[in-house]
Amino acid sequence: MSSTIRNQSQKAGLPPGHLIHVGQKSSSDNKITVIDFNPEGIHQKVISSVDDIFKLEDKVTIKWVDIEGLSNIEQIRKIGTHFNIHELVLEDILNTNQRPKVEFHDHYIYIVLKRWELEHKPFVIGYEQISILILNNYIFTFKERPDNLFNPLISHLKSNKGMLKSRTTDFIAYLILDTIIDEYFNLQEPLEDSLENIDNVLLKNPTTETLQSIQRIKRELIYVHKTVLPLREVINSLQNRNFTLITDETRVYLHDLADHIIRVNEAVDSYRDIISGMLNIYLSSVNNRMNEVMKVLTIFASIFIPLTFLAGIYGMNFKFMPELEWRWGYPLMWGLFIFIPVSLLIYFKRKNWL
């Protein structure tokens, strides 16, 4: 919990204009990859300095620059200065506590969103902030950590060159967004496994740990919900706002993406309904176990307390107790000792306690 909410405070008190990387520092250095969409094919190259990007500028092709790791602030500042990016946008790229949002600037679009990832089992989700800058011929992606999120997309693009014919940067941005959002579906399997595990102990042996698991999943779903919900608005803005960088053709695809997000949202809502149903069953199950304990106590006590009393009577030392002299007194008592429990057990049976 803390890591998600807390470290927003690290920059508190500083006026704007200071580029500081706020968030978990990854030890590794920045890794910069340039993908050049030539008419003949796609060229992928890892470069060491952003200066190499600027050299490509005279080429008319579309270039996707993927920057992984945010610790090398100097490189990012250079990009900002060269492409005339607002200082607040650069700050937001470096501060990894952003809410998903889209900003339309004069000559570029800035999108920031979260990617989900199963951090560790059974169901702890990690978040990675991804910033996207869409310019006329360039598209930049800034990621917190180096990972292979975009590899499937890139290899797919390499083998389907026709797909990108006469496409513009906005369509590549759509493909990137689509890749990130579809990541969500990978969370479903571990989530459903966790729910199934809880379901299994819920009726048989619910403990406070079960409740904590339920609460933990509930909390994770709240965070997922919080990162999904603003995405609707982001995609809707991209789709509806009349902005030169977004072509009509891409709008149709963004509309489809908006549908995906609505469905992710609804799935999250469904899981939350299931979770709150589990809470009800948990509470009722605990109650039922208490009931069972009470019944055992009541049955034992109700049967043996009267019998003890009976035995107590003939343990009294009164001089004149004629029954004590009877030949069949003692066997008679045994008759009672058997008859009373049997009839009580029948009575409890009738009350559905056994």
Next chain:
Amino acid sequence: MSSTIRNQSQKAGLPPGHLIHVGQKSSSDNKITVIDFNPEGIHQKVISSVDDIFKLEDKVTIKWVDIEGLSNIEQIRKIGTHFNIHELVLEDILNTNQRPKVEFHDHYIYIVLKRWELEHKPFVIGYEQISILILNNYIFTFKERPDNLFNPLISHLKSNKGMLKSRTTDFIAYLILDTIIDEYFNLQEPLEDSLENIDNVLLKNPTTETLQSIQRIKRELIYVHKTVLPLREVINSLQNRNFTLITDETRVYLHDLADHIIRVNEAVDSYRDIISGMLNIYLSSVNNRMNEVMKVLTIFASIFIPLTFLAGIYGMNFKFMPELEWRWGYPLMWGLFIFIPVSLLIYFKRKNWL
């Protein structure tokens, strides 16, 4: 649950443009039926290939093509190419995890919605996705499975030829939508039977299974709600958007359909209210049973523990216990053994415990 939420993930990671059937595969092949609305009558014919449809194109009559089963992707791609349907629409037709929605394209309308069906008793609902394409002279319906959903409508149309005189494709689309939405009312009987069954055990002998039944119905109703709610928007868009394919005459009928959906929605809400009332009664009933158990324990213990103590007194072996020598000591004790329980019973009676 899983089947409804889970299998959205099957296509995750793939860029658009790939036609893959996502959903439960039906073993049977596609079945294509063409219904030709001639001025003289209605001709229904099962065809083996969509090529047969294209031959009909020069006829000015309205043609309804019903495709049951989505496994033969080639046929659907052919329709898409021939009638110039957007690739994302074709994808949505094949991916049976769509939310109900309507899309207005240049020369056609695409509607997708869910049909409800009692899958098995007591109250498990199955969903079938139905896609509708409305063109100028053609109307296409794509269903996941072959079933006889449209048979009553077709036979009704055959015997009421006047009804369709000078009607256009939008009116036939209305009839299809009306048929699907009215299916909902068939769910009411099994639902009410289930509720009645729960009602019967709720006060007498509620178990954790009762709670699970309540939760299961609650969950089913949540899903029904989720498939009904977006229908309002779908019908409203059809009715209000100024689109050439929808005639003013049909709009009046769509308005009526919108009323139906509101009523279905309200009925679902009512059932959900009933279900949550049942939850309250369940919890209170469990509580009451606990109360009853406690009362029995208390009555037994409160009566016999004091008596046992009394008997214990005269079981002591003190030398000087004058009462033990009394002639009437023992009968006197019996007096107490009768008087004490009777007065306690009267006391409990007064407290309304008996």
Next chain:
Amino acid sequence: MSSTIRNQSQKAGLPPGHLIHVGQKSSSDNKITVIDFNPEGIHQKVISSVDDIFKLEDKVTIKWVDIEGLSNIEQIRKIGTHFNIHELVLEDILNTNQRPKVEFHDHYIYIVLKRWELEHKPFVIGYEQISILILNNYIFTFKERPDNLFNPLISHLKSNKGMLKSRTTDFIAYLILDTIIDEYFNLQEPLEDSLENIDNVLLKNPTTETLQSIQRIKRELIYVHKTVLPLREVINSLQNRNFTLITDETRVYLHDLADHIIRVNEAVDSYRDIISGMLNIYLSSVNNRMNEVMKVLTIFASIFIPLTFLAGIYGMNFKFMPELEWRWGYPLMWGLFIFIPVSLLIYFKRKNWL
């Protein structure tokens, strides 16, 4: 419950254009009353066939036709044909499961709403659907059952002829709506009686039956709420929509009616708040009774179990038990037998258990 939600299904599967009376059939025949608003006075006449209405058409006066009972479909169809009413409106008049709504057609307004009625004690509400057709010189009301709902209004109109001077059909429609909506206030007395009855047993002797009563009233209020809520929209549409049949003078009165409905709504909300407060008190009261039972058990057990132990000690048969020989051993024990309960009682008193 069932009767309110269920029988919507009776017409499922039928295409539009079939006039079928859906709802509870009243055995009695249709009763048609015509009220003719002459300048000289009001003439009320029961007629046997709607043909008699058409003969009046050449008169310039306003005519109110009240049709009670919906089983004679032929008569209603005749009215529909003669006055050119849309087939869907006629269907809605006959299907008594409508939501309150208003529809503006070319030359008439169609209003449908529910009337409340205490069906039987203590608080079971019956609903009657009333349809109103407002034309230029005619106003039609269609009721499910013959009853005397409009009698007070008619006799009031007869004795206040000035009131209707130069009034149009919309003002008469307002009077009818006002009469129906004011019926609500008759439900308040039985409702408050029921609530008072529940209040009386709530603290003293709450049973599961009490809970069921609370739930039943809650459910009835939900239904009342559902029939009141859409009325706001109905009246607002009538008031705000620029439609020739509604005069500016009547709009002021409709505004007043809208206020009434808001107040009815708020009263219903208040009752629902009271009901949910009762639920809280019920649950707490049950809990308190459990507490009380536990206290009695604890007091009895805590007092007598130690005493029994003490008596048990001197019931042991050890050879060497010097106390048994003491002269004052037995009276000393009695001292303990009195001292221990008294001090425990004081202790419990201090803990506020007595």
Next chain:
Amino acid sequence: MSSTIRNQSQKAGLPPGHLIHVGQKSSSDNKITVIDFNPEGIHQKVISSVDDIFKLEDKVTIKWVDIEGLSNIEQIRKIGTHFNIHELVLEDILNTNQRPKVEFHDHYIYIVLKRWELEHKPFVIGYEQISILILNNYIFTFKERPDNLFNPLISHLKSNKGMLKSRTTDFIAYLILDTIIDEYFNLQEPLEDSLENIDNVLLKNPTTETLQSIQRIKRELIYVHKTVLPLREVINSLQNRNFTLITDETRVYLHDLADHIIRVNEAVDSYRDIISGMLNIYLSSVNNRMNEVMKVLTIFASIFIPLTFLAGIYGMNFKFMPELEWRWGYPLMWGLFIFIPVSLLIYFKRKNWL
């Protein structure tokens, strides 16, 4: 409760145009006060008949007429006729079950709202309906009862003549509204006293009466909320609607009043949060007491039941029980009788039960 909701029914069934006083009849007669805002000063005069008002009409000064008590309907009808007030407005003035609202008529504004008053201790609120008619030179206030609500305002105005220089009726209306709304703050002290009283018993000795007090305050706050909430809309309409009787200068003051109402609303919401927190603590406190009772029972029973069993063993009459003959048998038993409880007490101590 009843008095607030119920007596709306008194006029049910009557068509409009009947002036009847609906509400609690005050025994006292109407009291009519006229305050004349002369340039030289303020003249306050109690008059016996409204006719005296009409005589003042030729004076150009602003006149505030305060009518206390609504039983003399004739006087109110005269005002209505003379100043051409709509019959429905007159009805609303007399029916004291109005929701706060504002109505803009051709030449006047009608405002109706509720005034709060601590009816009796600890926290029962009474409501008084106040109607305000704002005309060009006249302002009328209609109150249910004679009380001294406006006295502080009037005396303040008398001593601050400059304040009203070149003011119009709308500014006086503002002052009246301000006076009424500020009354709310007088409720805070008794409310907080009540809450403090509940807080004091909540943890120590919560009873069902405590719950009832909580529920009662909750209900009162619901009613307060219901009378405050529509005030926002009232003030906003006055402020925003372009109506000749409201000057721009007064609008600034009305904006300030709107702020007051928002703050009252938020304070009410805060109190409701506190109340629902109290409910939680109440329920938990009752639960804790139950826990405590159970612990005492468990400690007593767990300690003495085993001891009783031990004593019972050596109360048996078997012939061959060697321990009975031992010299130290009895003291050894006493050792056990002391050792067992002590170790159990230590065990319970460790479990935090003591």
Next chain:
Amino acid sequence: MSSTIRNQSQKAGLPPGHLIHVGQKSSSDNKITVIDFNPEGIHQKVISSVDDIFKLEDKVTIKWVDIEGLSNIEQIRKIGTHFNIHELVLEDILNTNQRPKVEFHDHYIYIVLKRWELEHKPFVIGYEQISILILNNYIFTFKERPDNLFNPLISHLKSNKGMLKSRTTDFIAYLILDTIIDEYFNLQEPLEDSLENIDNVLLKNPTTETLQSIQRIKRELIYVHKTVLPLREVINSLQNRNFTLITDETRVYLHDLADHIIRVNEAVDSYRDIISGMLNIYLSSVNNRMNEVMKVLTIFASIFIPLTFLAGIYGMNFKFMPELEWRWGYPLMWGLFIFIPVSLLIYFKRKNWL
């Protein structure tokens, strides 16, 4: 609680135009600081009377006047008169119970908001009202208490003179707002410490005090929420309203500030979710402890009550009890005394009670 809600009443009943300081009086005098933004640098000076401000008016530089302490009403009135500030604005500055809001007047903007501060441990928040007046060349801040809130900002400005080059008053206002809003993040650490402390006792030893702590934090968060929520609207108004004092350049920064507020809001919501999850765990934990107590009771009672009965049997004094004479009767009994508890313990073990 009281201090936040209550003292709004201090001015109730007074008409507008009276300047009274409503709120906690700080003993110290007003402290007035003037910061003069010269092109050459920033001059900070503490002055004794507002008259010194007026002397600076002919200078074209931007001047920020910070007034700490609101008890010297005369000074504030002088500012009001000199700069033509509306009397209601002056009242609002002095009445420290304002809701955050912004008001656009002819030649100035008035902003009022709350600053958060950890008043004392573990988590009690204090609020300080800060009013900001933005004029053309002047910016005024009015604070309740002298503290060093603005010191970091001022020293930062002193060392970064370039930052303010060609900036206007609105940008300084933005810096002030940014400083105040970022203060929120300082609350996170004590809040999370409190939550962690509660978490630690929640499962092991929850008491009613734990519940009270939870409720207290919940309440504090409600207040924080109430002071954050209206800030969104304040910043949005500043950003969107077309007002000459707000330059386009500053709007971008305000947009960033709006993002901050949304994130603060979401963090507060997250904490509230955590708190309500804690409530659930608390209640369940209390329940579990009750369960445990019941189990101990049941185990003790179920084991020893039957044994006591057995011992009681052979404590009876019947003449003819053959077992008493047996040689191995007594050892046999001991066999039972061991066998019965062991088998019961195995039984309870199987039921997961141990």
